[in-house]
Amino acid sequence: MGLREWALGGVLLSPFLIYVLMALAITAAVRLVVQATPLGRWIWHEALFDAALFVCVLSLVVHLLGPL
Template sequence: MGLHEFGWGGVYISPLFIYALLALGLTALLRLLLQATPLGRQIWHEALFDCALFVLILCGITWALSGTP
């Protein structure tokens, strides 16, 4: 896929925006799965954990789809 802009109806969309939307969905899914397990009770600061989880997932998606080895 690479890090190239996407043209949609004459509007250029950054790939980071698309990756962020994907990461947001995966973060929400992982949080729901984590809250269903006993590990969800071990989280001390939920907002900080959510932010860190989102950043880690976004970094992983960007690295995986950037096309670099």
């Protein structure tokens, strides 16, 4: 999947939106796993951890699915 815009009802949508939604779903799944295990107690600031995890997952998704 390249980074070409999609026209949806006259509105141009970036495929980056799909990447963000995928990263959000993966981040939520990883976060649930972390909370279910004892690893969750080692998190000092949950909001910072969530933001950093989202950025890391988003960069991985873009790297794997982005244009070569």
